[in-house]
Amino acid sequence: MTAEIGNFTLILAFLLAIVQSTVPFLGAQTNNSRLMQLANFTAIGQLIFILIAFIALTISFVTSDFSVELVARHSHTLKPLLYKFTGVWANHEGSMLLWVAILCLYGAAVPIFGKALPDKLKALALSVQGMIATGFIGFVLFTSNPFSRLAVAPLDGNGLNPLLQDPGLAFHPPFLYLGYVGFSMAFSFCVAALIEGRVDALWARWLRPWVLAAWSFLTIGIALGSVWAYYELGWGGWWFWDPVENASLLPWLAGTALLHSIMVVERRHSLVSWTVLLGILTFSLSLIGTFLVRSGIITSVHAFANDPERGFYILVMLLLATGGALTLYALRSGKLRRGNGFKMLSKEAGLAINNILLVCATAIVFLGTFYPLFVDILSDEKITVGPPFFNLNFGYIIAVLIVFMGIGPMLKWRGDNWRSLVRPMIILASGSIIVFASIILFGKASMGAIGFALAFWLIAGTCITFSKKVQLGKRSPAQSWKLAKSLPAGVYGFVLAHLGVAVMVIGVTGMSLWAKESILMMQPQQTTELGGYTIELRDVRDLTRSNYTAETARFNLSKAGKHIGTLSSERRFYPVREMQTTEAGIFVRPTKNVYVALGQGDTERGWAIRIYVHPFVNWIWIGALLMALGGFVALADRRLRLSRKPITNTRVQQNEN
Amino acid sequence: MKTKLYAFIPLVILIVIGLFFAIELRKGPSKMPSVMINRPMPEFVLQPILEDQEPFAFSDLSGQVSLVNIFGSWCAACVVEHPVLMRLAHREGVAIYGVAWRDTAIDASNWLQKYGNPYRKIGLDAESLLAIDLGVTGAPETFLVDKSGNIRFKQVGPISNQAWEQTIKPMILLLEAEE
Numbered sequence: 001m002t003a004e005i006g007n008f009t010l011i012l013a014f015l016l017a018i019v020q021s022t023v024p025f026l027g028a029q030t031n032n033s034r035l036m037q038l039a040n041f042t043a044i045g046q047l048i049f050i051l052i053a054f055i056a057l058t059i060s061f062v063t064s065d066f067s068v069e070l071v072a073r074h075s076h077t078l079k080p081l082l083y084k085f086t087g088v089w090a091n092h093e094g095s096m097l098l099w100v101a102i103l104c105l106y107g108a109a110v111p112i113f114g115k116a117l118p119d120k121l122k123a124l125a126l127s128v129q130g131m132i133a134t135g136f137i138g139f140v141l142f143t144s145n146p147f148s149r150l151a152v153a154p155l156d157g158n159g160l161n162p163l164l165q166d167p168g169l170a171f172h173p174p175f176l177y178l179g180y181v182g183f184s185m186a187f188s189f190c191v192a193a194l195i196e197g198r199v200d201a202l203w204a205r206w207l208r209p210w211v212l213a214a215w216s217f218l219t220i221g222i223a224l225g226s227v228w229a230y231y232e233l234g235w236g237g238w239w240f241w242d243p244v245e246n247a248s249l250l251p252w253l254a255g256t257a258l259l260h261s262i263m264v265v266e267r268r269h270s271l272v273s274w275t276v277l278l279g280i281l282t283f284s285l286s287l288i289g290t291f292l293v294r295s296g297i298i299t300s301v302h303a304f305a306n307d308p309e310r311g312f313y314i315l316v317m318l319l320l321a322t323g324g325a326l327t328l329y330a331l332r333s334g335k336l337r338r339g340n341g342f343k344m345l346s347k348e349a350g351l352a353i354n355n356i357l358l359v360c361a362t363a364i365v366f367l368g369t370f371y372p373l374f375v376d377i378l379s380d381e382k383i384t385v386g387p388p389f390f391n392l393n394f395g396y397i398i399a400v401l402i403v404f405m406g407i408g409p410m411l412k413w414r415g416d417n418w419r420s421l422v423r424p425m426i427i428l429a430s431g432s433i434i435v436f437a438s439i440i441l442f443g444k445a446s447m448g449a450i451g452f453a454l455a456f457w458l459i460a461g462t463c464i465t466f467s468k469k470v471q472l473g474k475r476s477p478a479q480s481w482k483l484a485k486s487l488p489a490g491v492y493g494f495v496l497a498h499l500g501v502a503v504m505v506i507g508v509t510g511m512s513l514w515a516k517e518s519i520l521m522m523q524p525q526q527t528t529e530l531g532g533y534t535i536e537l538r539d540v541r542d543l544t545r546s547n548y549t550a551e552t553a554r555f556n557l558s559k560a561g562k563h564i565g566t567l568s569s570e571r572r573f574y575p576v577r578e579m580q581t582t583e584a585g586i587f588v589r590p591t592k593n594v595y596v597a598l599g600q601g602d603t604e605r606g607w608a609i610r611i612y613v614h615p616f617v618n619w620i621w622i623g624a625l626l627m628a629l630g631g632f633v634a635l636a637d638r639r640l641r642l643s644r645k646p647i648t649n650t651r652v653q654q655n656e657n
Numbered sequence: 658m659k660t661k662l663y664a665f666i667p668l669v670i671l672i673v674i675g676l677f678f679a680i681e682l683r684k685g686p687s688k689m690p691s692v693m694i695n696r697p698m699p700e701f702v703l704q705p706i707l708e709d710q711e712p713f714a715f716s717d718l719s720g721q722v723s724l725v726n727i728f729g730s731w732c733a734a735c736v737v738e739h740p741v742l743m744r745l746a747h748r749e750g751v752a753i754y755g756v757a758w759r760d761t762a763i764d765a766s767n768w769l770q771k772y773g774n775p776y777r778k779i780g781l782d783a784e785s786l787l788a789i790d791l792g793v794t795g796a797p798e799t800f801l802v803d804k805s806g807n808i809r810f811k812q813v814g815p816i817s818n819q820a821w822e823q824t825i826k827p828m829i830l831l832l833e834a835e836e
Contacts, residue, residue, distance in 0.1 A: 277667060312682055329667065
């Protein structure tokens, strides 16, 4: 019965989405406010129905109702409760249901939080949101229905792929989708703006927090995926430039550009048509990502089960949504008011450079990801684009971007003078040169020196920008402290996010240049050395858990003759899926991880042990978390609250970021 | 209303990309060299197709250069490839391991009885567990694995005599020489 309720409410949500995509649109064309207001109810109604469907599917999983085909294929009675919950979205059908649930969540946020929005804009945006919902709820209903029943229910289920039985991965998809799908808000409002032919500061002020929220969630989602790959796949890497990973990076890069260009629209009413294009592009890249993952047109180590028919459906939706939006853009972007011009040295010019560089970075990742496909079609040659292509080209662009990130935020809106930059530039340049030279001298690594110098440049630049805002040194410490307390949250968001980038640069540099690894056969009590650490295999024992059996190896870790810790690594065997996984043992220290993974072996030959020493690797994820935290902190900015009052910039002129 | 020509550029790019996607989708999953090249073989244990045999596991591959061949009794191209594998195994002494993909134990063993068995060990991968880890796009597919268990080359489709002589044999000789 539960599954039927789910199926029924899914159909109701689909019908509401159809109503929402048409009626308010007509209302907006005929200026009929009752038709326009209908969108508010359909948006909330859709969310309620989809949530009921989602809860129904969750109940089927938690109660192990194996008459539901999806549950039988992906769950098992012996699975821990947490994974019965998360198993809901650890498969194609369920994850698409999560996708539309989050789409409806953002849709319902418009009437709930957007009371101050003009009726027409709201109705148009909600009807665009309704069109996307119609497409994707239809996709779930007609090609990937999670509620299909089996004629004969099996006694037990197939089990969840043990690689996915992991807390890091369990929460990876919800965060990723909160990000990916959250950009639909930007898309809908950009299309609505094109239909209306009007973009104003209120529009930008409304949209920015949603882009910020989506971006922050996506940052966490990507970071969780990276952490999971690091400790669960046992490859000892954190990013592989795999097509599926790139699919999530593409909307992130475009979204980062969007986040910055919206500020220019809000404050200077410039870059308007560019921002609209970015808004469309960002969500389109999310759709391309969904298409790539679900259609399997590019081989990936993540290779989800996929199916060309589903791929075709998503491709059609991708082309309709993006094609429609870009056609509108082509025809109507000329109608949007032309922005004010830029002074060469101004914050808006800096943000424009940021946008150019981020779009270039997006293009490089896009080309690298899809180049094999283009070549395959044009010439029948098979090629792959490896990490060196990405590391090199992407690395250059990001390096240039960081140089600008160090200075850009110091600039004032409307125009600044070169003189005010001289002192900060001297501090930045001399400090960076000292960092560079000392790493060349002591570390003997020129790339590492560049990486650390860039990180210093960015940290120092961000600190100088902040100290300018609180007028450190010009006023008494007490006054500066008062200023610091009165700064808008957005400033703190900027500081956290930019410092996060610097922290990540340190992590990436350390990890790419100074990581060490070794693979060897070890007997108990045998020791080996790597990167200044001595690792002793203490023992290997068997153990049994409810859903797996395992071999556990314990290691003693010592440095310079002193015992500093113990580590254990497991090789698990999951009988339901007849599958093995490795749980690496990781010794975490602020500047270094020691990572051991137990391989095959027996008492006679010993065990194959892989050991890595990874300097600064945790900084990568800490950096990502700082960025996301910065995004959330900026959400608290009171300047982003909507009111129908005209926007006055005068009061915050001093503190604007 | 001013409509500018450059405003059409994004639309044109989208149409081109969309066309490429559609063509590729029709052609089916592309057969590119695996991203797994130069990565360690994923860890696995596969059940044998006959009850009295031992399971085929990751550890079987260590210390020698070997070919891991993905096949299936349902696969027509595998029949074409089979005589080549038989020759490599019995005349040239190549260590070949078989993975019966999306197959049943009975079908796979009947198939091998009919055509001969070139494999040192055979694992059954009915659920595509290893195949998914390896990013297999179709059968037959063959992975060249070095002494320390790293994948060094992937042959998509049947191993032809030419592919053996010109590519795989020289690579095996080189890898044999490695420590």
